[in-house]
Amino acid sequence: MALKVAIIGFGNVGKGVARVLSERKDGLFKVIAIADSKGAVIDEDGLDLAKVLELKNNGGLVRTSKSSMDVVRGYDYDILVEVTPTDAKTGEPGLSYIREALKRGKHVVTSNKGPVALKYKELKGLAKENNAHFLFEATVGGAMPVFNLMRAPLAGNRITGIMGIFNGTCNYILTRMANEGLPYDMVLSEAKELGIAEADPTYDVEGIDTALKLVILANAVFGMDVKLEDVDRVGISGVCLEALKLAGEAGMVIKLIGEVRPNGEEAVLKVSPRLVPKNHPLAVQGTLNAALIHTTLAGDIYVIGKGAGSIETASAILSDMLYIASSR
């Protein structure tokens, strides 16, 4: 029988999930509701996703007045796909939706970093109490498998540290500065025009987004209990062209690196611009993300991939959904 799915949030990621699901013909999932801030579309027999997407794109989507919370509380679904925007300070409104769904014993798959970074322990506990899965592959590195990789292919290994590039916007800016010799302000404006950076890019360039992902990794992979404020954080706004040139002359590039190592006196939890040799696997270009996972048995594992994009993020969400389907 198909698993019933409710999608909360119908922005880029929500649309990506709907598109990816609409193209699957195996009948494994049936979307019964999609809700956003304007209301909800509901069909308990399963929505025609292609039709909903078409109407959404041409502005003709007619919603009922049900709120997202009405859907989370009142409908019969198996998996809640929570893809509302991240609020790093409160985690809301996603946090309330996730809490509510888990309390009802519903599985939750999310791409929303706020709730995972702020309340990982509580939400994981709620999930366990209510015999539900709480999965969040899409929160770190978009399409790049990180948590899934540790769940199966690297099972049996102890992970001793993770270091990587977890923000495509910063990587784009630094790559462009280094390759084209353009100053920070100019590349930032360009990135805004191209839609790579937000109108207010603080969240990315000051390393807050990377720090949130580190908190998720620290808590979920290493069982730490850390908060955003615990991350030693420096962004890229102080990285000037001259510094990149000097690094380049010595065969290196500058990247915004997030690093978490849980062990002993050399424990590290920091985000900062770092020198990376040009021939190192972490010296990835453009908007790519990359992670280096130190393991006890497998040695160093590198994962490189697209950190954002609606379909890429949907890929990570789908992999979590398939995991839930397979563990029924």
Next chain:
Amino acid sequence: MRITMDLELKDIPGQLVKALEPISDAGGNIVSVVHHHEQRTNRGTIPLQVVFDIEDGLGALKEKLESRGIKVVGFNQLRLLEHKTVVLVGHIIHSDIRDTIEQIDSTGYAEVVDLAMSMPGISLKSSARIGINAAGKEEMKKAIRLLRSIAKEKDLLLIEPIETEEM
């Protein structure tokens, strides 16, 4: 210049002083002394490694040590084995780059071996690439920690290299 000297001492009282005295007398500044009691040679002597700074007179020092019955197994200038490059951004000149370098050099275990600077304008922030050599991994860590505190104090952005070896 910095010298690492390997000596062998007889296992009788007073030998350590006998070995170190001539170094001080020759104007040498002793940085480190490691007494390898556990690695006794098959001749029954105890290896001693001394690191010191000295201007000249190394030949005379060796003769003096040997005349005191201390075997000089070998000596060479200290090799600084670890190398790292960092980049600093900020008001590097105004915050006294010379002092920054001297603080590293005066540790005795690390030194600045390379410096490249870029200054786009008198009031703008400048950047410097600094190459550091250190006696070993631990010494390098200490040198980087020192540099971090200097950068913090002088309000400079310190861009450190990633660890490219196993953690």
